[in-house]
Amino acid sequence: MSLTEAVAAAPATGTTADRPPVHELVSRFARLTPQRAAVRSGDATIGYRGLDAWAARIAARLAAAGVGRGDRVAILAAPGTAMVAGALGILKSGAAYVPVDRALPDHRVAAVLADARVSAAVVTADLEHRVTGGVPVVRAEDTEQPDDGDQDDEPEGSHTDRAAASPADPAYLIYTSGTTGEPKGVLVEHAQLSASTAARAEVYPDAGVFLLVSPLAFDSSVAGLWGTLTTGGTLVVARPEEVTDPERLLGLVDRHTVTRLLCVPSLYSVLLDAAERTGTAALRSLRTVIMAGEPLPQTLLDRHFRLLRETELVNEYGPTEATVWASYRRYTGPAPVTIGRAVPGVSLYVLDERGEPVPDGTEGELYIGGEQVARGYFGRPEATGAAFLPDPHRPGGRRYRTGDLVVRRADGTLDFRGRGDHQVKIRGHRVELGAVEEELRGLPGVRDAAVVPDAGRTLLTGFVRTEPGTDPAALRQELARRLPDAMVPARLLAVDAFPLTVNGKVDRAGLAERAEQTPVAAPEAPAAQGDTTAQVAAAWAEVLKIPSVPLDVNFFDLGGHSLTMYQLQTALESRTGVRPSVVSLFRHTTVAAQAALLAGGAEDGRDDSAAGRREAAARRVSARRARRSRDKEDVA
Structure with missing residues (x-):
């Protein structure tokens, strides 16, 4: 039986009762x-x-x-x-x-x-x-x-x-x-998983x-x-070592002739960086790239079509509570970013504070109805009752109150305007800023705390009012033992007082601006350590946005993560002239270790020189041809 016949024999669409x-x-x-x-x-x-x-x-x-x-x-x-x-x-x-x-x-x-x-x-x-x-x-x-x-x-x-x-x-x-x-x-x-999966089969x-x-x-x-x-x-x-190395991801796409990729925009931007360095031929097999988990920047959409004109890009939106996705917009060329229209089987409502529909062009809160709305929060009936409400348009149905603010355009597509509360997405992870602030306030020496995301939604900056003598670096280390990586601020800045709005609330926009403008002084390395150590420390300070970099502390303990590791790779190249592989940087995670690595010519990692990249690209082409030949034999 052919694959087409097999798909036809396993229908995806239908009602809840007849979907396997x-x-x-x-x-x-x-x-x-x-x-x-x-x-x-x-x-x-x-x-x-x-x-x-x-x-x-x-x-x-x-x-x-x-x-x-x-x-x-x-x-x-x-x-x-x-x-x-x-x-x-x-x-x-x-x-x-x-x-x-x-x-x-x-x-x-x-x-x-x-x-x-x-x-x-x-x-x-x-x-x-x-x-x-x-x-x-x-x-x-x-x-x-x-x-x-x-x-x-x-x-x-x-x-x-x-x-x-x-x-x-x-x-x-x-x-x-x-x-x-x-x-x-x-x-x-x-029921919800089958409905979501059936909708995906219809769209893709x-x-x-x-x-x-x-x-x-x-x-x-x-x-x-x-x-x-x-x-x-x-x-x-x-595999984990492939996700953390964009050039190895390119190799996976090329070797396996991948046709579809879904990832957060911040990771895709890094993948395109690698493609621009080594050539976009490795991405030639891609027919669809799906963005999800974070807002899609207009610049990234435009860049995608500048590099991959024949590959469609789809912007998906949806919370976990609506079984992965609720709306999508398919692009075949540059156009304004929206989160599109409802996926099959889903209803989208834009409502005001009283739960009434708002006119097109007016900002309102997005509610999601239809078969994909989850059962609720396990073991939390009060939280479930507050977020999962009866759907007046579907007898017995429910709709989920997202907390997201949107505007419906005249053509029916939705513009995403952000959150109505203090929830953000950091590298695709949903983070409640209030949860991080509460943990900070519970640490010894902390009087008050406020946390803001950066513009790229890749890291958090925490502001703390502390007792005299409290070390913000020690506070961050303790927080890292309590919370997942995405919830730990990359840096904590001590302040005497928080800026306030005219209503007396913490001015989060002002704090975010202050975080962006806080200068980062390059640290001075001991002279005995040599110029390479100073250059590495300066690259760390630039990427991590901290003024002081210890020589023997792990990169990730100072607020680094996989995406900043890619940035560090570029910062090291600009300062030392050597571009170490991401694999080698993950193996050498202190300033001292990376300085020794660079002094030795980064020999334990891949050769990331231009000649080395050309040779690696040639090997990938050869491997791809061999794989396709084997696949043809398998089909035969």
């Missing part, structure tokens, strides 16, 4: 196209039949551990084929998967496991030690040889699908930041090859994972 849950659609492709590549990651490739059988074995292990329909099972796994099999296996067991971000501090991981009241955890071996509290553990890794044979019998263990999920059963539980800093889980049922009808760069705990992973595997496509899962 996503794991059943994957099983259907395991029978219809058993040998087709389902997941690729690193050197591993597994077909649909092998993936389905692997997931069935995980489901059987969960059943043996006492997991049943409606339970919640944590998944803490490194990106790769085992991660995908683990999520699929949890759904096959009748349970909902609860993805846990590997980057969370230990106490935060424990808080998520406790709040979700998980019955078990599926883990990869390297992360098993992070599951505490007596939670039963099931390994995601599989020692059995995958069976991708073209056979008509069911994969062994598929009987676990008999724990058939009803539309009202939970499918997954994803955690976001709460207003108090505590994790808050959004519970999505199979071709299966294609999807590059997954989002962590499983990031709700945009739902789009790549189930949007690809329920339509017979191939999912390429980027």
Whole structure:
């Protein structure tokens, strides 16, 4: 059976009652196209039949551990084929998967496991030690040889699908930041996941090859994972060391002939930086680039079409509470940025403070209705009741109050105007500024605190009023032990008082302006350390926006993150004439270590000279040709 026939045999559209849950659609492709590549990651490739059988074995292990329909099972796994099999296996067991971000501090991981009241955890071996509290553990890794044979019998263990999920059963539980800093889980049922996935199949009808760069705990992973595997496509899962290196991401796109990519705009901007340095040929296979998780800058949209004229760009908008996405705008050329119109099956309402519709051209709050509205916040009935309201236009339906401000244009598309509260997106992560401020106020020596984002939404700056003798750097280190990376301000600035608006409130716009204008003095390195050390320290100060850089402190402990590491790579090149690889910078994370690295010619990383990049590009072309040749043989 051809792929086109297989997709036709597994309809995505329809009503809630006749849409199969996503794991059943994957099983259907395991029978219809058993040998087709389902997941690729690193050197591993597994077909649909092998993936389905692997997931069935995980489901059987969960059943043996006492997991049943409606339970919640944590998944803490490194990106790769085992991660995908683990999520699929949890759904096959009748349970909902609860993805846990590997980057969370230990106490935060424990808080998520406790709040979700998980019955078990599926883990990869390297992360098993992070599951505490007596939670039963099931390994995601599989020692059995995958069976991708073209056979008509069911994969062994598929009987676990008999724990058939009803539309009202939970499918997954994803955690976001709460207003108090505590994790808050959004519970999505199979009905909403199926509706969202069906809408995605309608908007993006071709299966294609999807590059997954989002962590499983990031709700945009739902789009790549189930949007690809329920339509017979191939999912390429980027490994952590590839996500942190834009040139290696370019290599993944090129090597696997990726046709679709979804990421936050800040990461895509870095990817285009790399493409401009090494050539855009590596991105030639892309048919669709999807922006989500952050507002899309107009400059990035224009830049995309300047470099990739034949690749469409889609701007998606949607909160976790509406099952990943609620609106989209497809671009085939430069045009003004909007968040577009509702996705199939979704209703969008722009209302005033009384809940009444506002005229076109008038700012109002966005409410989302339709089949994709999640069940609510797990174990938080009051928060659920405040945000999930009855939909007067759909008997028995509900609509979600987003807190986002929008304006509907005359053509029906929506302009995003920001938040009506103090919630922001930092590198795609939803952050409640109030939660960060509350944690700061709880630290010894802090009288008051205010936190603002930078213009690019890549970092936070905290302002603190402190007792005499309190060290802001020590405060930041303590905060880093309590909160996820995206919630920790890159720097804390001590102030005597906060600027106020005419209404007596903290002038956040004034603080943001002050953060941007606060000068960063390049630190002076000891003369004995040599010029290279001083140049490295100056590059750190420029990127991290701090006046003093210790020589032996980790880059990430001073507020660095993966995106600033890319900026550091460029800053080091401009100051030293050497462009070290991102991989080598991640291995050498102090000023002293990077100075030694550069003094030695950055030999432990890739050759990032112009000649080296040309040679690497030639190797990528050769690898791509070899891959396409093998793919043709597989099809034959």
